[in-house]
Structure formats: C-alpha cells, structure tokens
Amino acid sequence: xxxxxxxxxxxxxxxxxxxxxxxxxxxxxxxxxxxxxxxxxxxxxxxxxxxxxxxxxxxxxxxxxxxxxxxxxxxxxxxxxxxxxxxxxxxxxxxxxxx
Amino acid sequence: xxxxxxxxxxxxxxxxxxxxxxxxxxxxxxxxxxxxxxxxxxxxxxxxxxxxxxxxxxxxxxxxxxxxxxxxxxxxxxxxxxxxxxxxxxxxxxxxxxxxxxxxxxxxxxxxxxxxxxxxxxxxxxxxxxxxxxxxxxxxxxxxxxxxxxxxxxxxxxxxxxxxxxxxxxxxxxxxxxxxxxxxxxxxxxxxxxxxxxxxxxxxxxxxxxxxxxxxxxxxxxxxxxxxxxxxxxxxxxxxxxxxxxxxxxxxxxxxxxxxxxxxxxxxxxxxxxxxxxxxxxxxxxxxxxxxxxxxxxxxxxxxxxxxxxxxxxxxxxxxxxxxxxxxxxxxxxxxxxxxxxxxxxxxxxxxxxxxxxxxxxxxxxxxxxxxxxxxxxxxxxxxxxxxxxxxxxxxxxxxxxxxxxxxxxxxxxxxxxxxxxxxxxxxxxxxxxxxxxxxxxxxxxxxxxxxxxxxxxxxxxxxxxxxxxxxxxxxxxxxxxxxxxxxxxxxxxxxxxxxxxxxxxxxxxxxxxxxxxxxxxxxxxxxxxxxxxxxxxxxxxxxxxxxxxxxxxxxxxxxxxxxxxxxxxxxxxxxxxxxxxxxxxxxxxxxxxxxxxxxxxxxxxxxxxxxxxxxxxxxxxxxxxxxxxxxxxxxxxxxxxxxxxxxxxxxxxx
Numbered sequence: 179x180x181x182x183x184x185x186x187x188x189x190x191x192x193x194x195x196x197x198x199x200x201x202x203x204x205x206x207x208x209x210x211x212x213x214x215x216x217x218x219x220x221x222x223x224x225x226x227x228x229x230x231x232x233x234x235x236x237x238x239x240x241x242x243x244x245x246x247x248x249x250x251x252x253x254x255x256x257x258x259x260x261x262x263x264x265x266x267x268x269x270x271x272x273x274x275x276x277x
Numbered sequence: 278x279x280x281x282x283x284x285x286x287x288x289x290x291x292x293x294x295x296x297x298x299x300x301x302x303x304x305x306x307x308x309x310x311x312x313x314x315x316x317x318x319x320x321x322x323x324x325x326x327x328x329x330x331x332x333x334x335x336x337x338x339x340x341x342x343x344x345x346x347x348x349x350x351x352x353x354x355x356x357x358x359x360x361x362x363x364x365x366x367x368x369x370x371x372x373x374x375x376x377x378x379x380x381x382x383x384x385x386x387x388x389x390x391x392x393x394x395x396x397x398x399x400x401x402x403x404x405x406x407x408x409x410x411x412x413x414x415x416x417x418x419x420x421x422x423x424x425x426x427x428x429x430x431x432x433x434x435x436x437x438x439x440x441x442x443x444x445x446x447x448x449x450x451x452x453x454x455x456x457x458x459x460x461x462x463x464x465x466x467x468x469x470x471x472x473x474x475x476x477x478x479x480x481x482x483x484x485x486x487x488x489x490x491x492x493x494x495x496x497x498x499x500x501x502x503x504x505x506x507x508x509x510x511x512x513x514x515x516x517x518x519x520x521x522x523x524x525x526x527x528x529x530x531x532x533x534x535x536x537x538x539x540x541x542x543x544x545x546x547x548x549x550x551x552x553x554x555x556x557x558x559x560x561x562x563x564x565x566x567x568x569x570x571x572x573x574x575x576x577x578x579x580x581x582x583x584x585x586x587x588x589x590x591x592x593x594x595x596x597x598x599x600x601x602x603x604x605x606x607x608x609x610x611x612x613x614x615x616x617x618x619x620x621x622x623x624x625x626x627x628x629x630x631x632x633x634x635x636x637x638x639x640x641x642x643x644x645x646x647x648x649x650x651x652x653x654x655x656x657x658x659x660x661x662x663x664x665x666x667x668x669x670x671x672x673x674x675x676x677x678x679x680x681x682x683x684x685x686x687x688x689x690x691x692x693x694x695x696x697x698x699x700x701x702x703x704x705x706x707x708x709x710x711x712x713x714x715x716x717x718x719x720x721x722x723x724x725x726x727x728x729x730x731x732x733x734x735x736x737x738x739x740x741x742x743x744x745x746x747x748x749x750x751x752x753x754x755x756x757x758x759x760x761x762x763x764x765x766x767x768x769x770x771x772x773x774x775x776x777x778x779x780x781x782x783x784x785x786x787x788x789x790x791x792x793x794x795x796x797x798x799x800x801x802x803x804x805x806x807x808x809x810x811x812x813x814x815x816x817x818x819x820x821x822x823x824x825x826x827x828x829x830x831x832x833x834x835x836x837x838x839x840x841x842x843x844x845x846x847x848x849x850x851x852x853x854x855x856x857x858x859x860x861x862x863x864x865x866x867x868x869x870x871x872x873x874x875x876x877x878x879x880x881x882x883x884x885x886x887x888x889x890x891x892x893x894x895x896x897x898x899x900x901x902x903x904x905x906x907x908x909x910x911x912x913x914x915x916x917x918x919x920x921x922x923x924x925x926x927x928x929x930x931x932x
Contacts (some may be wrong), residue, residue, distance in 0.1 A: 275906055
C-alpha cells in the first residue's frame with residue numbers, strides 16, 4: 179500500500195482535530211480533538227519512519243504518547259475542578275483571565 | 278628688549294608675608310560669617326581690626342619697597358600650584374610692585390577709615406555683623422585682584438569683588454529696589470566679565486600662559502599679532518567698562534546707591550569701580566602695542582565724562598548725583614589712560630585723589646542722610662551748615678577738591694589730564710581737551726548745586742512740631758558721632774593735600790614709571806599756565822551759574838514737573854535713556870527669546886514626549902482588547918501563527 183495514503187489520513191485527522199478545537203465548546207470534546215491531532219502527528223511520524231526505514235520516528239511517537247498521557251492526567255484534573263466550581267464544561271465560560 | 282620688568286624678583290624677607298594682606302581680612306570675614314550670632318557683639322571690632330592690620334602690613338611693605346632700588350621694586354611670590362594640568366600650568370602667586378602697593382594702600386587705608394565710620398553709621402542696624410563680614414570679604418577680594426601676578430588670579434579677585442558688591446548692594450534686601458539694583462549690577466557686570474574671560478582665553482591661546490611676565494613679554498616682544506593684541510585689548514576694555522561703570526555699561530552704578538552709604542563710598546566710589554583703570558594700566562604693555570584700542574578707550578572716557586556730568590545736574594537725590602559724578606570722574610581716568618604712556622600715571626594719580634575726595638564726599642553725604650532721617654532728596658535739605666559744622670567743613674573740602682580749587686587735589690590731577698588731552702595734538706587733541714574742559718565746568722556746576730542745596734540757602738525743612746511746620750518735613754539735624762566724623766576729617770585732609778603730594782617733584786610719576794612707562798614730555802599745545810587759567814575760568818563759570826541759580830534764587834522744595842523744564846533736563850532725569858535703551862535692546866528681546874523657548878519647550882519638546890506617550894498608551898489600550906479570555910480565539914491565533922510560519926518556510930524553500 180502506498181505510504182502517501184497514511185499521510186493523507188493523518189492530514190485529515192489533524193484537520194478534523196483542529197476544527198474540533200476551534201469550533202467545539204465542550205472542554206472534553208476540545209480535549210479529545212487535541213488527542214486526535216497528537217495521534218495524527220504520531221501516524222505521520224510512524225509513516226515517515228517506515229518510508230525512511232529507520233526507527234527514529236517510531237521512538238518519537240512513543241515520546242509523544244507518554245507526554246500525551248501526562249497531559250491528559252493534568253488536563254482532565256483541571257477540567258474536573260472547573261466543572262465542580264462552575265457546573266459547566268464549556269470553555270467559553272472560563273473567560274475571567276482577560277484584559 | 279623693553280623698559281618693562283619682565284622678570285620679577287622673588288619675594289623674600291618681609292615680602293614673603295604679602296599673602297597675609299589678603300588672608301587677614303579674609304579671616305575676619307570667615308570668623309564673622311562662621312561665628313554667627315555669637316560674634317554679634319564684637320563683629321564691628323573684629324572687622325575693623327582685620328582691615329586695620331592689613332593696612333599696617335601694607336604700610337610696612339610700602340616702606341620696605343621704598344628702601345629698595347628703583348629697578349628692583351617688583352617682587353613676585355609663588356604661593357602654590359593652582360591648576361597643574363599637563364600643558365596648562367597656572368600658579369597662584371602675588372606681585373608686589375609700585376602699582377599694586379599704591380592700590381593696597383588706597384584699599385586698606387580708605388577701607389579701614391570706612392570700617393571705623395560704619396561702626397557709627399550702622400550702629401542701629403541689627404545685621405551690623407554681617408555688614409562687616411561682607412566688607413572684610415570685599416577687602417580680601419579687592420586685594421586679591423590687585424596683588425595677583427597672573428590674569429587668572431586677577432579674574433578670581435574680579436569675580437569676588439563682584440560678588441561682595443552684590444551682597445552689599447542688597448544689604449537691605451527687604452527693599453525691592455535694593456534687590457533689583459543688586460541683580461542689575463550683577464547682570465551688567467557679567468557682560469564685562471565675559472570680555473575679561475575671553476581676553477584671558479585669547480592670551481592663553483596665543484602665549485600659552487596667563488602670567489603677567491609671560492604675557493607682557495610676548496606683547497612687548499611683538500610675538501602676538503596686531504589683530505590679536507587689539508582684540509585682547511578691546512576685550513579687556515569691555516571688562517574694565519563693566520566694572521568701572523563706563524559707557525555703555527554705566528547704568529548699574531547709580532542704582533547701586535541702594536546699598537548703605539559706606540558701601541557707596543568704599544566700593545562704588547573709591548576702590549572697586551576703579552578696578553577697570555587698574556586693569557588698563559596693569560595691561561599697559563598690551564595697550565601700548567595697539568593704537569586702535571587706545572583710541573576706543575579715549576572715546577569711551579570722553580563720552581562718559583559728559584554723560585556723567587549732564588545726568589549729575591538733573592538728579593535731586595544726593596547719592597545719585599555723587600554716583601554720576603563718580604561715573605564722570607572715572608571717565609577722566611579712562612581718558613587719561615587711553616592717552617597711552619603719557620597718561621597712565623595721570624590716570625592713577627586722579628584715581629588716588631578721587632579715592633580720597635569721593636570717599637569723603639560720600640561719607641559726608643551719609644552723615645547728612647543720617648541727620649535728615651534717611652531722606653536723600655536735596656530739595657528737602659538746605660541751611661544745614663549751622664547744624665553740622667564738621668560735616669560742612671569736611672564735605673566742603675571734598676567739594677573744593679573735586680571741582681579743582683587751586684591747591685587742592687583735583688586741581689593738580691584733573692588739570693594735568695586736561696593738559697595731556699590737549700597735548701595729544703591735532704583735531705582729536707583739541708576735541709578731547711575741549712570735552713575734558715567742558716566736563717570740568719559742568720562738574721563745578723552740579724557739585725556747587727549739590728553743596729548749596731544741602732548746606733546753604735533757606736532750610737526747606739522744619740524743626741517745629743507738625744502743626745507749625747507748614748507742610749515741610751520735620752527734621753532735627755545734628756552732628757554725627759565721633760566714629761563718623763573722624764574718618765571724614767582724615768579723608769578731608771587727604772583730599773586737600775594728596776594731589777599736591779603726588780605732583781610734588783613728580784613723585785608719583787617717578788614711582789610708577791617702571792610699570793606705566795616713562796611719560797614722554799610732548800609739545801605743549803597750550804602752556805600749562807594758560808591752560809590752568811582757562812580751566813579756572815571754566816570752573817568759575819560753572820560755579821557762578823550754580824550760585825546764581827541755587828543761592829540767589831530760592832530752591833523749590835518739589836522738583837518742577839517734566840513739562841516745565843528743558844528737553845535736556847528731561848533726558849538727563851531719565852539717565853539719557855540708558856535704561857530704556859538697555860531694556861529695548863537687551864532685556865525685552867531676551868524676555869521674548871525666553872518666552873519663545875518656554876513655548877517651544879511646552880509645545881515642541883513636551884508635545885513630542887507627551888504625544889508619543891499618549892500614542893503608545895492609546896495603541897496598547899486597543900491592542901489589549903485582543904485578550905478576550907476565550908481559549909478558542911487564542912487557539913485560532915496560534916493556528917494562524919503556525920500557518921504563517923509554515924507558509925513562510927515553504928516560501929523560502931521554494932524560492
């Protein structure tokens with residue numbers, strides 16, 4: 179199978195993730211969109227690793243996963259505590275820090 | 278090379294003490310100023326002792342100079358290295374020679390007398406200690422001026438006398454007129470001081486030194502070009518005009534009469550205002566090289582003689598008349614020294630004689646003012662001779678001396694100046710001589726007017742009670758105390774005999790010859806006898822005019838209005854519009870300039886700064902709105918930024 183297809187898929191996933199971050203209000207959904215973007219990047223890395231025939235990209239993908247896992251822990255904790263105080267998971271309700 | 282002593286002998290023996298001349302009065306001033314109120318009770322005694330001890334030392338030095346050879350009477354003393362910079366060495370040093378010692382004697386002698394006089398005159402002033410402190414400071418500064426052996430020391434003294442003059446003019450600083458007069462004196466002196474400072478810079482640039490020996494050696498040796506030497510001479514002259522109240526910088530001197538009368542006598546008649554004459558005679562080797570500058574000196578002297586005389590006739594304030602008389606007498610000195618080697622000694626001679634009789638006249642005026650309850654208007658005097666006999670006699674002797682009564686000081690010194698002016702020869706000689714002669718006549722007129730209005734005629738005051746005084750001011754004139762009459766008597770003796778002593782066997786001229794050069798005995802335009810008679814006739818004419826007008830006719834106790842007197846009198850009452858001129862030419866444009874600069878600062882500089890700040894503030898206020906607090910809009914801008922970076926990278930790669 180042509181590796182370029184994987185790249186196209188990754189681009190599609192990244193775009194979906196980006197649009198999701200920009201247009202959705204629910205913090206959980208925004209979070210999931212970010213995960214989608216990260217995994218699109220992972221897919222790209224693995225694909226290039228395959229094309230090049232080296233392991234560098236795959237190792238990088240592992241790093242991204244570890245970082246993403248840590249990020250999910252912190253991010254979900256923040257979202258949870260916000261939800262507890264504000265009774266809302268909408269990112270537009272958290273706009274106190276402004277001009 | 279020249280007959281000028283370019284190498285001064287080193288001071289030794291008693292002359293190594295010459296620095297004490299300056300330090301004694303300086304110490305007096307320091308004690309009185311630093312001691313504060315604790316020295317209030319002894320202030321006048323400390324000040325007088327400091328001045329007197331300096332005078333005694335001056336006499337000792339003079340006697341020691343007399344004991345030396347005629348060619349060996351210039352002694353220079355190195356004190357300390359003042360400004361030791363590589364390539365620029367200025368040493369502080371003193372020069373005791375024939376010229377400076379006569380000035381030392383005049384300054385400390387008259388100074389001591391006026392200190393004694395002030396004990397009585399200022400007895401009731403709460404700030405008497407400060408007065409004596411400032412007088413001592415003045416003595417020290419003036420001695421530094423005449424004793425310095427280089428132009429920079431002279432300049433330091435020059436500025437310090439300006440400062441002490443300022444402090445003493447505004448001694449009664451709660452009077453607005455005194456404060457203004459002090460500022461005016463300071464500003465106008467500044468104009469002259471700039472000239473002196475520039476002259477010194479010129480000297481340093483061309484000769485590389487400011488020492489008298491180096492500069493005069495270079496000038497006499499022809500090292501300095503004619504243009505430069507003329508420029509230096511003219512700049513020195515500007516300084517001299519400022520300090521000596523000569524045209525066109527004369528307007529401050531009459532206003533300086535706002536100071537206490539002893540100050541008018543000491544600083545603004547006898548000593549400080551003659552510093553300009555000292556400067557020109559001291560710089561004789563420079564002026565000898567440039568005919569052009571000497572001509573300017575003569576012209577300024579001639580103009581000032583007439584200007585002072587004419588204005589002196591119009592004032593009713595006794596001190597103002599004496600002030601303009603000083604201006605005109607210094608004009609005589611300038612005229613004399615401008616005539617070159619023939620006149621240097623004559624200028625100094627008239628200066629010394631003037632120091633005696635003008636100081637005496639001012640002290641007499643102070644005595645009268647004291648007796649008349651601080652009223653200075655002569656129109657409210659009259660008939661005082663019966664009440665103040667000592668003042669009348671001493672003032673009378675000073676008066677006779679200034680108008681040139683035969684046998685008294687002014688007769689010898691002023692006549693010689695008139696004679697030398699005529700001897701200059703040519704049309705200019707006749708013109709200068711005629712002006713000097715005319716000046717002598719007008720001097721006789723206004724001095725007689727002053728004398729008659731003050732001491733003779735009907736009393737225009739009343740000793741009755743207010744009911745019986747018929748509108749006249751109530752006065753109880755009395756003779757002054759001994760501490761005031763004593764100095765007046767000494768000065769009157771000086772005014773009587775000094776002139777004769779100076780000319781006796783050419784004593785003063787011979788004494789000054791090493792400094793001032795040998796007076797060439799030129800061809801006489803008129804024989805001295807004819808000229809003496811001519812001067813006498815003119816003087817008697819002036820006297821007679823005043824006698825007819827102010828003795829045989831009653832004097833109005835209120836000055837006639839401007840509409841009733843001639844145009845000349847109106848002009849003279851307004852100082853020949855010198856103040857108007859200064860205000861139009863210098864003061865108003867200066868004010869307009871400062872106003873413009875203030876406007877420029879407010880609108881231009883401040884506008885730029887404030888405008889910039891406001892612009893940035895407004896811009897940030899708008900840019901602040903970008904921070905909405907909505908996470909998604911931040912995300913959008915991050916995306917936009919990332920797209921931009923990627924786009925830019927692609928563009929660079931592709932290009």
